[in-house]
Amino acid sequence: MTDSLRSAAADLLSVADAISFLPATRLVELRFAGGGPEGSPLIALSAYGEEGLNMCHRITVRCVAVDARIELITMLGLRAAIGIRTADGRERIRCGVVTAGVALGADGGFAAYEITVEPPLALLRHRWGSRVFQALTVPEIVRALVEEHRGRNPIFNAGLGLRFDLQRRYECRSYCVQYHESDLEFIERLLAEEGIGWRFDHEEDAAGAGPSTLLVLFDAADSLPPAEPPSVRFHRGNASETEDSLTSWSAQRSVGAGRTTLTSFDYKPAATTTARAEGVEEDGGDATSLEQALEDFRPQTLHYAPTVDGLAAYAALRQQARDAERNTFEADGDARGLTAGAWFQLEGHPRHEHEPGEERRFVVTRLTFVARSNLPVHSSLIDAAGEGRAWAGAGKTPYQIRLTAVRRGQASAGIFPPRRDLRPTARGPQSAIVVGPHDEEVHTDEYGRIRIQFHWQRQEDHPDGGAAYDERSSCWVRVALPSAGIAWGHQFIPRVGQEVLVDFLDGDIDRPVVTGVLGNGCHPPVRFSGVGALPANKALSGIKSREHGGAGFNELVFDDTAGQLRARLSTEHAATQLNLGCLVHPRENGQATVRGDGAELRTDGAAAVRGARGVLVSAHGRPRAAGSQLAREELMELLEQARELARTLSDYAGSHQGVPAESSGADALLQAVRQWDGDRAEGADRERGDGLVCAAAPEGIVIATGATLISCAAEDHEVCASHQLRLTAGEGLVANAGAGIGLFAQSGDLRSIAHQGLHLTQAQQGDVVTEAARNVRVSAAEGEVLISAPVIRLVAQDGSFLRLGGGIALGTEGAVQVKAARHSLGGPATDSIDLPVFDRAGADQRFALLYPGAEGAEPQPAGGRRYEITLKDGRVVAGTADAEGRTDMLTSEAMQVAHIRVFDR
Structure with missing residues (x-):
């Protein structure tokens, strides 16, 4: 310790016996909750403080103690009150906790110290975190953080209170993230963005609870308290003055933007909202014109405000802040009753003395003070202990302040301006886990959004949920897809448990968007067809899904293996597959067994092929897809040949008493096939070829079934073969016709044989005619030939005849020869048989609609x-x-x- 310090200490100790250091005699008083550190009490020599709206005050106190052995650590965390004696004898206190201490020196059992006192809220700058708040207003988030610290630490509980002096209504923030920020930085930026100011009230409980600070949140200047006293006189400093005053006063004006415009896009209405706020119009001549020409246009992040009015309120807050910061006042003086956040009325200033009282009221937005103790011999003591911080020109007066103020009548947002976007910027994409209710595999809403949990979300920071890997972990988050239109585009909704890549719009940590899905140890790369894996199957690419709540899947596979190119679209349901290219069994370890080439559509269920404008099945090749879609020249050639053959034989049969075929239906069908082009152009004739099914093959067509085969036509059914047409039935062959049957053989035989059964030929309502150019032979190898009719006539070409019926008539122009071994003539006799009876029922019919x-x-x-x-x-x-x-x-x-x-x- 220096000689000067020893001398000052001796003086101090000698005076102590005389005046006992009564608090009423000191300008600066320092008190602690519970009496302070053990040992000699600390006596304040000087104090230097900085305080303001929207900031934590910081007071540095230089003090001395008789005990030089006080451990600095015993001072830290103590709740302290610094009192400044005012002109009327009262005390203006400022409270906080000791956050730092410095031992300035010690000698002979006497020591000088410097301590720093701040509100408990300032300590939140040391607690950093990343966490998510959902469906809370900004005041509610602040309350949650303050109460959390009050519940965890008795110093906060005893030394920090919270009060809301808010007049506006605040919207809930669906998703608000604290990211790589201290709790204090997080609170500061939220309050600044919402235009909420904050200040401190100081209390010292006389009952012994000790000093404490009260954090007050406000959003209107009329809720700010008056100074004590509320009027402050402007006057040059004078040692003989008994009333504090301001000794200097200056006004400051600057040019700034006269208009603020904000825009924000909202994806629900898919529209951009614009809000504009105009500055305060003043009759400032060129300055006003200049400001009106300047605009601050700030595009904001998506869904910056929930409503148009909300965005307009943000724009107004920012413009009001700019208006206020362009018109400020600075002052020096010794007014001990002024504190940051209080308003005062200026008296006696020549520039303002003609203004009404309301116009002379100002709010202190920032204040710096220096206070020196008025202890005896304090000059030498202070010189010995060190002066501490001050500003140039502060002088040696016991108490000196420097302040910044704005008019109380200005918009309140000017007091707590959101000057910039303080949100932390994401440093890049992050990964997260898709979350949802534990009984849901896919958790989404009508917009296809999902919920996620970042890896840094801790359960201890979210006691009410928000980090339990369930639907409470986040708000709904949009998913970026390759395309999205009006009910069209892609849809791949990440499932619960998957790891996703999350980016942030404009780098805003509060606006996450999922941009992709990541594989990991629990979600390895896709195994197509359920077999194989990387890196052996590296030639495979495609898409594979998974059945909700099951193990089935759908997949689209592209196989780029050299010499075995293929594509496969399949579903596990009914093992349905479309295989194209080189047909192989599922590739495993890069290898696969070839089972064919071309295309295969197969299923264990039912299959249907439908073509409203026709279906062409052809085995006629078109290398490299040459020709049109319905190219069928070979088919048309065959049809023309067959149709000509049918027409020729039909005409020939008709000219030889055969039944000519009706050809209109077949000709119309052939014409339809000829004109069939599948044209979908606007105005195309939709009647040409609609509904046709054509099948053609150069080497034959086989249709076979182990059961029944039905072939039917509502109109004509024509079967034509250039060579032979065979109908074979292992049992019966039945041919029925409603309007006649014609059989005509131009050459060769026409044979009708019943090998073992009855051969029945009937004309139930007409005649049976059997004619031949040469012979007609009727014979029976066994039994008899029976001819029965009401009249039977046998007529030879020369006119000879035999007539049976009603007797027997025999006639001829030639000789009658009867040759027999013997002749027997008897009396009358007859024979009889039952003649067939035929039903004459008509074809009456009724239909049902x-x-x-x-x-x-x-x-x-x-x-x-x-x-x-x-x-x-x-x-x-x-x-x-x-x-x-x-x-x-x-x-x-x-x-x-x-x-x-x-x-x-």
Whole structure:
């Protein structure tokens, strides 16, 4: 310790006996909760403090103690109160906790110290974290953080309170992230962005609870308290003055933007919202014109505000802040009653003395003070212990302040301006885990969004949920896809448990978006067809999904193995597959067994091929997809040849008493095939070839079934072969026709043989005619030839005849020769047989009109519908169906083709 310090200490000790260092005699008083560190009390010599709105005050106190052995660590964390004696004898206190201590020197049992006192809130700068807050307003988030610290630490509980003096309504933030920030930085940026100011009230409980600070949040200047006293006089400093005053006062003005514009895109309405706020219009001549021409245009992150009014409020806050910071005041003086966050009314200043009282009221936004103890011999003591920090020109007066103020009547946002976007910027993409309810595999909403949990979210920071890997871990987060349109695009929703890559829009940590999915040890790369793995199957690429709640899958595989190119679209359901290219068994370890080439569509279930404009099945090759889609020249050539053969034979048969074939249907079909082009151009004739199915093959077509085969046509059914047409049945062959059957053989035999059964030939309503250019032979190897009719005539070419019936008549122009071994003539005799009786029933018919049922449902009667039936003979029958959908009875002796039209009711 220096000689000067020893002398000062001796003076101090001698005075102590005389005046006992009564607090009422000191300008600066230092007190601690619980009495302070053990040993000699600390006596304040000087204090230097900085305080302001939206900042934690910091007071450095130089002090001395008789005990030179006080451990600095015993001072840290103590709750302290620094009192400044005002002109009227009262005390203005500022409270906090000791956050730092310095031992300045010691000698002979006497020591000087410097301690730093700050509010407990300032200690939150040492607690860094990353966490998520959901569905909370900013005031609620601040309350949660403060209460969390109050619950964990008794110093915070005793030394920090919280009060809300808020007048505005605040919207919930669906997702708000603290990221690589201290708790204090996080609170500061949230309050700044919302335009919420904060200050401290100081209390010292007389009952012994000790000093404490009260954090006050406010959003309007009219909630700020007045200074004590509320009026401050402007006057030059004078030692004989008994009233504090301001000794210097200056106004400051600057040019700034006169308009603030914010924009933000909201993906739900898919629209950009714009909000504009105009600055305060003042009659400032050129300056006003200049400011009105300047605009601060700031595009914000997506969904920056939930409503248009909310965005407008943010714009207004920013413009009001700019208006206020362009018009400030600075002052020096010794007004001990002024503190940051209090308003005062200026008296006696020539620039403002003619203004009304409301215009002379100012809010202190920042204040720096220096206070020196008025202890005896304090000058030498202070010189010995060190002056501490001050500002140039502060002088040696006991108490000196320097402040910055704004008019109280200005917009309140000017007091706590959100000057910049303080949100932390994500340093790059991060990975996260997709989360959701534990009983859901895919957790999403109507927008295809998912919920995620970052790896840095800790359960200890989210006691009410938010880090339990469930649906509470985040808000809904959008997923970036290759395309997204109006109900079209891609849809691949990441599933619960998958690791995803998360990026941040504009780098805003509060605006995450999922950009991809990552594989990991629990989710290895895809195994196509359920076999094989990388790196052996590195030639495979594609997409594979997984059945919800099961093990099945769908997949699209591209195999780029050299010499075995293939593609496969498949689903495990019914083992349905479309295989293209080199057909192989699933590739395993890079190897696969070839089982064919070309294309294969297979399923263990049912399959259907439908083409509203026709289906062409052809085995005629078109190398490298040459020609049009429906190229069928070979088919047309065959059809033309077959049609010409059919027409020639039909005409020939007709000219030789055969039944000529009706060719209109076949000709129309052939014309339809000829014009079939599948044209989908606008205005194309949709009747040409619609609904055709054509099959062609150069080496043959085989149709086979182990059961029944049905081939039917609603109109004509034509079968044509250039060589032979064979019909073979292991049992019966039945041919029925409603309007005649014609068999004609241009050459060769026509044989009708019943090898073991009856050969029956009937004309039930007409004649049987058997004619031959040469012989007619009727024979029976066994039994008899029986001819029976009401009249039987045998007529030879020369006119000779034999007539049986009603007797026997025999006639000839030639000789009658009867040759027999003997002759026997007897009396009359007859024989008899039963002649066939044929039913003459007609082809009467009635139809039923039905509504087609849905798949698997029974058709329903179309009762009450009007109809019109046109028959082949030209008759037209019209009527209305009954309740069962049945038409009237149509009478006809012969079967006819009927065309039915059904009308609306």
